[in-house]
Amino acid sequence: MTATLRMENLTRWYGHVLGVNAITAEIGPGVTGLLGLNGAGKSTLLNLLAGHLRPDFGSAYVCGRRVGDDWSVYYRLGYCPDAEKGFGNMSGMQFLTHHLRVSGYGRRQARARAEELLARVGLSEAAQRAAAGYSKGMKQRLKLALADALSPEVVLLDEPLTGLDPQGRAAMSRQIRQWGEEGRTVLVSSHILHEVESLTRRVLLLHRGRLLAEGDVRDIRDEMEDVPRRVVLESPDRLAIRRTLAADPAVLSLEDGEVDGQLTLRTRRLSQFLSNFNESVAREGWRVVRLSTPDESMEAVFRDLLERKGGTRGTG
């Protein structure tokens, strides 16, 4: 893998609070997810990579050029920040045209390129409206258009799917995957695991400013397969299900909440258990109102990883 985005010991403090701590990683072409809970340091890391924050220690490099020292790095770097303001009184068209003109485009070229970008993100009809009055989703799309304005090799996206409706989400995901397939390096931050999984398998996991794990999300999941996981079931056929599950060797413990009508069980091989259970449901004709795996949340993933790795960095 050729690294287009490189972080060397990136560290940033906010007064006495550590934003990100000694992050070293290399990212190559394709889509990479940046996962972490709120406050994990995702936006700080992206801002450091985009040159919007200066690191206290360490450096970031885009295509071999150090961010912060070399303005021409922005020919190769696009960034969609998690910002709601900064559009001034400009319309979507003016906003893009202005930035293209500042970036060196001629008046007509800038206008043509802005029209093309707005059409690509589905904002042609709203092009003349004030961008400050756009909905959150429209602003996201406008920022995405700006990030793509100079067709950069490296694109940083800070929570790009937040605030989008399902259609917008699908379109945005398609666009991000397409960039990855084109060979661009795309780093997408999110705190929602399945959101990132729908875009890529490669992830960096951040926790409290530290790089907790990096690699293929499936490897990380596999590594966690041995950790007992909870499954919560709600069904009118609870008694029949309980009898069957009690005999299942994969089930470590079973709790029948007679008051709330829920069955809570713990299993080591979650994916295998779910597969078996689905077969049983189909065979026995049980009606299942709800089935959830609360330990699959991001919080649980991080808690387990921390427990397993003693809070230090590991690889997935």
Next chain:
Amino acid sequence: MGGGDCVSGGLEVRIGDCPEVSCPEVSSLARTFSAARVLLGHYAGATVRSRRFLYMLFLLCVPLAPVVLVRIVSYLQPGAALWRTEALRFFDILASYGYLNFMVVLIALFWATPLYSEELSSGAARFLFLCPVPRAALPPAKFLAYSFVSSILAGVSLFAAYYLLGSGPAYPMWRENLPVFFIDWGLIALALAAYGAFFSLLGLLVKRPLLWGLLFAFIWDTGANVLPGSTHYLTLRHYFRSLFPNYYGSENMFPLLVTERPLSAHVTCYVVLAAFIVVSLLWAGRRLSRMDVVVGGEE
């Protein structure tokens, strides 16, 4: 994307990695000038459309109040000898005391102080600083837009005062003394630039820049001019006092208490003021290049 190489900011860039439409062959300086030119047009337009423009327009109407009063008196006493001899003197006092010592400082303070810092606080810098252009292009562009628009506004106000005073019914003289108006206007524009460059830099360097700006303008700039010694050379007012043909300032109000300060040569004044403006702009550019664009901890 084709083959071959291009030069971007003095660095070799493989064209295969370069955006097809914007592979630049420009130096850092040329890129700064080209971006500054675009930004200048943008900010000049934005300034004229802003609410601040209206406030400043209103502020610049304030010195016209005594002028209108004088004009009314002149109508009541047409042909008065006092009017003939004192109209031009009154204009000098108004230009140097009303405009230079008071309005210019206030306008520069309230207009220029947030000039660069508002780009950061409004969030516009988060997008602007993603453009492939040195951040140092921002200060000259915004500064020139401010200087241009504020000078035009001050010129309109000053001309209104000049015309009202100089077109008295008994002794119309505004045509023959036009050079007086242009010299005063030029010096007021220079003062707007010098104070504006300093206050806009202050907006980037310190917390509560308005307070520090007020202290500088009305305590230091005035006080150091009446202190014995050479401290007056460290004030902007000294140089404008030297340049203004018929200067009248607060120092003149208490001639017995104030030591007579020697004036500097015109050339010296222009050189010092130009250097002051250039250094302020360079400092602001350097500061912007090295500062965070987002507020700490924003996530």
